[in-house]
Amino acid sequence: MSDTAGKSIFCKAAVLRQFNKPLSLEEIEVLPPKAHEVRVKVLANAMCHTDYYSWSGADSELNDDGLPVILGHECSGVVESIGEGVEGVKVGDHVIALYTAECRECKFCKSGKTNLCGSVRATQGKGLMPDGTTRFRSKDGKPIYHFMGCSGFSQYTVLADVSVAVIDPKAPLDKVCLLGCGVTTGTGSVFNVAQVDENEEAQAAVFGIGAVGLAVIDGLKIRKAKKIIAIDINDGKEEWAKKWGATDFINPTKLKEGETIVSKLIEMTDGGCDYTFDCTGNVKVMRDALEACHKGWGTSVIIGVASAGKEIATRPFQLVTGRVWKGSAFGGVKGRTQLPGFVDDYMKGELKLDEYITGYKSFDKVNEAFDDLHSGNVIRTVVNMWE
Numbered sequence: 001m002s003d004t005a006g007k008s009i010f011c012k013a014a015v016l017r018q019f020n021k022p023l024s025l026e027e028i029e030v031l032p033p034k035a036h037e038v039r040v041k042v043l044a045n046a047m048c049h050t051d052y053y054s055w056s057g058a059d060s061e062l063n064d065d066g067l068p069v070i071l072g073h074e075c076s077g078v079v080e081s082i083g084e085g086v087e088g089v090k091v092g093d094h095v096i097a098l099y100t101a102e103c104r105e106c107k108f109c110k111s112g113k114t115n116l117c118g119s120v121r122a123t124q125g126k127g128l129m130p131d132g133t134t135r136f137r138s139k140d141g142k143p144i145y146h147f148m149g150c151s152g153f154s155q156y157t158v159l160a161d162v163s164v165a166v167i168d169p170k171a172p173l174d175k176v177c178l179l180g181c182g183v184t185t186g187t188g189s190v191f192n193v194a195q196v197d198e199n200e201e202a203q204a205a206v207f208g209i210g211a212v213g214l215a216v217i218d219g220l221k222i223r224k225a226k227k228i229i230a231i232d233i234n235d236g237k238e239e240w241a242k243k244w245g246a247t248d249f250i251n252p253t254k255l256k257e258g259e260t261i262v263s264k265l266i267e268m269t270d271g272g273c274d275y276t277f278d279c280t281g282n283v284k285v286m287r288d289a290l291e292a293c294h295k296g297w298g299t300s301v302i303i304g305v306a307s308a309g310k311e312i313a314t315r316p317f318q319l320v321t322g323r324v325w326k327g328s329a330f331g332g333v334k335g336r337t338q339l340p341g342f343v344d345d346y347m348k349g350e351l352k353l354d355e356y357i358t359g360y361k362s363f364d365k366v367n368e369a370f371d372d373l374h375s376g377n378v379i380r381t382v383v384n385m386w387e
């Protein structure tokens with residue numbers, strides 16, 4: 001048992017008090033975990049585009065009523081204490097936080113059809129723990145909300161026990177935090193959602209070359225795709241995409257007159273792609289990605305998260321004629337069961353992780369990590385929570 005078990009911990013957290021305004025670094029109180037909860041000392045948290053999206057106010061699930069909130073969800077740490085009835089995770093375990101829980105008991109978990117778990121999702125969406133309260137308090141004693149069931153931008157956080165994956169303690173926590181979201185989502189979308197087979201010599205297009213798009217490319221390379229066309233509005237992303245194994249790169253803002261990204265992709269693949277992936281969150285791109293698929297079988301996977309109020313559209317004929325539109329949350333990966341295997345693949349050198357990390361920042365520079373995401377040269381910034 002740790003000295004702090006059963007007591008509040010006072011530590012530093014980055015709190016979002018107003019959308020589009022810098023996070024405020026504050027000393028907060030982190031209450032002890034209740035039944036079926038764990039308190040984790042967070043070591044590292046990488047900045048994902050979804051943090052930026054929620055920070056900017058674009059998330060339809062997070063409005064002014066959900067503020068103040070502690071963002072962050074691509075994080076790893078060490079279990080400091082556990083509440084009553086916790087099984088399968090103990091003090092001292094190294095863990096990755098899961099925004100997609102896995103209880104193994106709900107209708108979703110038992111279905112064998114999805115990685116979405118129903119156990120804590122409703123309260124998670126409201127920024128609350130499963131009992132409907134929060135474990136964070138500001139200095140004046142007022143509640144601070146949780147985010148995506150993780151809130152990794154606090155030096156200590158409390159999670160549901162079904163929302164942590166226990167991993168190999170030898171794995172470097174400042175690297176494997178990336179498996180908490182972007183890399184798992186991208187590779188998992190290829191393996192579990194599109195289910196690309198290594199014998200099919202697939203032709204694929206990937207829209208949006210951030211960490212998620214690069215991880216899709218890595219997954220496609222692992223599944224021996226023949227053609228991997230990377231698409232981004234930033235020319236600087238060509239070098240990144242090619243380094244990961246893309247065979248071609250297109251900047252859609254620089255097409256010849258009369259060409260569209262859809263016509264260009266159809267021409268390059270002799271009729272359309274077998275698979276396309278949206279990693280931008282832009283609904284127009286999602287449409288292009290679907291319509292660039294091959295008639296009869298092409299599958300388009302939506303990974304990007306669109307802003308509140310946005311809707312997708314296409315002619316139903318696109319689906320009538322055999323194109324398939326799918327979506328992916330956390331790459332279809334069941335976190336407690338499968339994430340430890342991703343960590344092992346990384347440790348064996350079979351999965352890239354280090355290569356995505358373009359820089360580390362100390363916690364007091366967390367706001368710079370937001371700016372980094374849009375600089376064009378940054379893939380993932382890892383925030384070291386104790387520097």
Ligand SMILES: NC(=O)C1=CN([C@@H]2O[C@H](COP(=O)(O)OP(=O)(O)OC[C@H]3O[C@@H](n4cnc5c(N)ncnc54)[C@H](OP(=O)(O)O)[C@@H]3O)[C@@H](O)[C@H]2O)C=CC1
Binds near residue numbers: 181209213304
């Ligand atoms: N479904 C899921 O489980 C998950 C979804 N996401 C979502 O996936 C998306 C990608 O995340 P991440 O890799 O972290 O984000 P990044 O911002 O790092 O990468 C997105 C890339 O797409 C580029 N882009 C933007 N608009 C277009 C366009 N019209 N055409 C082509 N490229 C474009 C961006 O360029 P620029 O920077 O110049 O804008 C950037 O290079 C986000 O929407 C994120 O919220 C992330 C993780 C999990």
Ligand SMILES: N[C@@H](CCC(=O)N[C@@H](CSC=O)C(=O)NCC(=O)O)C(=O)O
Binds near residue numbers: 048061116
């Ligand atoms: N809250 C948003 C939607 C946000 C969203 O789609 N999140 C992704 C993960 S993004 C990670 O970086 C996801 O897995 N969604 C499934 C889920 O259960 O949240 C909205 O309301 O539009």
Ligand SMILES: [Zn+2]
Binds near residue numbers: 103117
């Ligand atoms: Zn479940």
Ligand SMILES: [Zn+2]
Binds near residue numbers: 049051074
């Ligand atoms: Zn994410």
